[in-house]
Amino acid sequence: MFVAVTLLMAAIGCEVGATAVLPRTQSFHHVGWSVVVVAGYVIATWLMAIVVKTLPLGVTYATWAGLGTVAVVGISWLSGEELSLVKVLAVGAIVGGVIALNVGSTHAA
Structure with a gap:
């Protein structure tokens, strides 16, 4: 399970890395950054395919999407994007949902 969590x-x-550099692709007109983005998404998807052999799909995807969203919001904020109270509350709800799914999955079996 440690390996699966590490791969996740x-x-x-x-x-997150691919998403963070997505604006640099200039709508996929900058070839170098476009390759970085596509490679990041391909590697992420390949790793997810390995992870779901061990961890439940629903929990894995919720964790991936939730933590990825939180990280991208953080990176965007560090890059100068405004972080309103609504965004902070929404991120808190995402984190809470991921935690609830993970806790719920450990008690379901």
Whole structure:
């Protein structure tokens, strides 16, 4: 299970990295950054395919999407994007949902 969680974190990192540099592709007109983005998404998806052999799909995807969203919001804020109270509350709801799914999955079996 440790390996699966580690690969999940790597998948999240690849997806977040690709998303963070997406604006640099200039709508996919900049070839170099476009390759980085596509490679990041491909690697993230490949790692997810490995992870779901061990971890439940629903929990895995919720964790990937939730933590990825939180990380991208954080990166966007560090890059100068405004972070309103509504965004902070929404991120809190996402984190709470991911935690609830993970806790719920450990008690379901």
